[in-house]
Amino acid sequence: MGMTHANAPDMVVDLAPRNPRELVLRNPVIPASGCFGYGQEFAGSVDVQRLGAFVSKGITPKSRSGNPMPRITETPAGMLNAIGLQNPGISGFIRKYPPIWLSWDVPAIVNISAKSVEDFAMMARKLDDVPGVAAIEVNISCPNISAGGFCFGWDAAMSADVTQKVRAATTLPMIVKLSPGALDIVEIAQAVEAEGADAVSLINTLVGMEIDIQRQRPVLANVTGGLSGPAVRPVALRMVYQVAGSVDIPVIGMGGIATVADALQFFMAGASAIQVGTAAFAQPRVLMDLIDGIERWLAARGHSSLGGIVGVANERYQLRRQTPRAEDLLTMESEFTR
Amino acid sequence: MGMTHANAPDMVVDLAPRNPRELVLRNPVIPASGCFGYGQEFAGSVDVQRLGAFVSKGITPKSRSGNPMPRITETPAGMLNAIGLQNPGISGFIRKYPPIWLSWDVPAIVNISAKSVEDFAMMARKLDDVPGVAAIEVNISCPNISAGGFCFGWDAAMSADVTQKVRAATTLPMIVKLSPGALDIVEIAQAVEAEGADAVSLINTLVGMEIDIQRQRPVLANVTGGLSGPAVRPVALRMVYQVAGSVDIPVIGMGGIATVADALQFFMAGASAIQVGTAAFAQPRVLMDLIDGIERWLAARGHSSLGGIVGVANERYQLRRQTPRAEDLLTMESEFTR
Amino acid sequence: MDVMAKTESTFSTREFMGEIIRIEPVMGDAILTTFTAPKKAVAEARPGQFVQILSREPTAYDPLLRRPYSVYRADQKAQTLTVLVRAYGRGSAWLMRQQEGVSLDVMGPLGAPFTVRPKTERLLTVAGGVGAAPLRMLAEAAIRDGKQVTYLMGANDADGLLPARELPDEVEYVVATMDGSAGHTGFVTDIIPAYLQWADQVFSCGPEPMFRTLRAVIHQHRMGDRPDVQMAVERAMPCGIGACLGCVVETRRGMRTACVEGPVFEMDEMLWG
């Protein structure tokens, strides 16, 4: 049930420090989009109200019935999914879920996906003042129809464009969720930061496939799917490390997190909060174990707050921490002009 | 010991059909670069002479002592390595190993790495007429110094440039080994095909990292390392599927192959041969098991040759197979001009 | 929002550790694995529901996802659940290697059970392979409720059939084997027509091809909507609680999760593609 005594470490994180509508979480543990339904599915397995926040399934402009089956297959220490964004569409979604969340004591983040900049902006506008919605997460791992299906998240200009239009459409805290398929994920992160993203989250799934050797054809009806789970953790951690060392907004890390030790790796790489997807399928209690375990780990090592370990393993983060503020610069000028 | 009766399936593969110096393997099983030393290390564990071929550790222009320790760490169903190309350099290499291989009955492929186009060409030139060297594999997952350390294999023009210069420097069969970090690996494959690569091999490792939470710093002295093993198999298979469907030269697939079923997935995706790295660390006998097992699987299903299953699960491969030849085109013209 | 506000919420987890207390061979190479379970889990388990069993070592990430097994028996007295496990792939191979004394990581019971209509007096169950498991529990419950049950089962040979001792004596057990080593020689679906007019409801669990034949036979023989037919389908189930949408079944009312809205579906509700 977590610690309640006075010396419990401070686990509170602010994921939108630049935004007046703020996104303050009581702890840094967030179920990931597509892995937690709309929050109710896990009610029989975990205490949803104890979470830092949760992210909804990806919502699209129109309702979608998703891809044909099979949509999922297991891989070594991971899984592939090609759900195909089965969801009721933005309007059906708004009618159905936020009213339920309104009475919940946990911030609900809505994940949105679209194939055009205009559709992204339209959804953001519709969500802007919906009670029960705490923030949006913009999934830029989507094909951009006007760019011939090229993924938004693989191109800095397109990522910036989406971010800018969504920013103009809503004052809600905005998290931009990055794609690991980008050639240089740092470039994308910096582009969306410049356009007003309050935070970035990463990574979305890697593209993979499996072949059924009996039937001699791809296992997934969609041919390819997204790889997630512990298998991808080293790739995710590397990208979080890179991005956290290159932007000034909060970074939400995810990809294969299954244990307290995994979560700590992401914090030390520079993540302010974490998301958990695949691991919670196998063991929903992992979500509670993470909250309790991170708190216990911090307490056992005498950390008064989670913030104390964020970025400690990140060289560039350390450099940034040491970066002098404007007033200090004046006195240090000689050192810099040598 | 493999089948010797008359009905044994034909496992022979030609990996350089365009090259008069040819690269014909008795079977499609090849230990991967960096995972088989120089061929002798496995002598006490497998019958090296039964392999289709083997690839040497990556050779560089000058000798290198590699990265500081730790160089390796284990990850879920995978491993990270940052060996840093410890090797005796091209001259030391040529003196030491090819003379040994000369008496072996298995083609030796030399993997080369360099930081400039000129160095790649220089090494190719030196290897061109070295007895005991059957082919070269050009590792373009290397930083290009003149491009500020940007990886050759992430840029089609740079990849094409290396390929062209190496092609000009040697008539040896040339395999270009692709990097999974490229934004569009198909574009790179087509670029090197156009410049005369005899075959492509893929994938090299994905970039990942791990953090030691006790020491609060990256596990690897090099910070990041290359992810390999079963964890990456779905990503590798997807890329092989894409590339095999887009080029006309042989594709050598690798990334996480550990079982006969895994190998069959790669063949069905369009690979003509496979390489095996990480799995052979854990179980050297996997190399022999693959040779025997693939043969048995083919025989059990009545396939007279391995070629019969190459690409069967690859939609674009199937389309390509149906592509009419020039003479047929004349009679079908009306269909195409509609 | 005061983020440190004390949260007042009650929830009960469906995850538990169950100690294996008995392993018995049952049919073919399948075994019955019996493990301890919380009172609530045993009391609430209904025929057609399933448990998700983590099928890996505590020290390994692989195979990652749980495997679903139908509840075969819920023993209120012993406070145990039993599942029938056949060797198939990586997960079931692991489970079959576990010995008595091992603690299993279990989640459940999950899913929507078979629905026996109050008016139903005569149940026909049609089992193929491990589909025998949920139907055994259904047969037991129906007999307990004073109903009549005819249990049909098909297999390749006699060894692949659920032993008669596993069913209540009151059940009429009729079998078919491909090699004729027991009962009718041929498919179980061959013998269904003889029972269709008798039955109020049909319940089936088995492989996809059996379902398709069963459906064809029923469409050919049934009168109006009678008997109505429920099928427990098989899907890989990453989460088992409706969160991933990886296990869906296409129905007349749209995509439905096999783990929460199923695994039991009305035959006529499903779209057969």
Next chain:
Amino acid sequence: MDVMAKTESTFSTREFMGEIIRIEPVMGDAILTTFTAPKKAVAEARPGQFVQILSREPTAYDPLLRRPYSVYRADQKAQTLTVLVRAYGRGSAWLMRQQEGVSLDVMGPLGAPFTVRPKTERLLTVAGGVGAAPLRMLAEAAIRDGKQVTYLMGANDADGLLPARELPDEVEYVVATMDGSAGHTGFVTDIIPAYLQWADQVFSCGPEPMFRTLRAVIHQHRMGDRPDVQMAVERAMPCGIGACLGCVVETRRGMRTACVEGPVFEMDEMLWG
């Protein structure tokens, strides 16, 4: 080249399946695991060599890589090898859960053993933790060869020490514990100076900090190059056969593989960074 040419080659694999026939507690939470091994493997095993044990289920890809364990005993009569296993991480946890009757996937023996110079009469061994394992085998072999052995071991408390019964009677066994529950109170390295002039050779295996202290003590006390000192180092070993270059040790002669050129190195050959 005629690719179908019949290849005439002989090779012998170092991989074998060994059935666990005995598990015994030995010290602290460590156990001795004894398993069957091919005649050749048992006959050729030398003190300081190790075996690589696959530490996962046959149905799982994780944890992927083998774990190295020093040969603790090679029993020619019983045709078995014994290793000493301490619970540490994922691999050893798996190994410790395996029961008698389980087949282990083993590779070895591997690596370069300790070298006892022909002229050596007096061996001093210095063990820390599981480093006791290779030194036990060394002590046994040296006694068999008619040499004298003083075996020093350090641990936190008496429970963490190798029991005296595990060493040949002829061995002089001297211990140190941090809590004073047995022998000298303090580090094992405190008591080394007393034996240095006596010893012809020193052999050590233990944690890195112990090596560093040992080295300082020896540098302080030794006369010329005497005694010479060999250390068996620990590195994660993906391949164990010199192919991956992941286990290297920096020496005066360059990078050396701990798995083939080690794990035993001359102390003075290693660069200590």
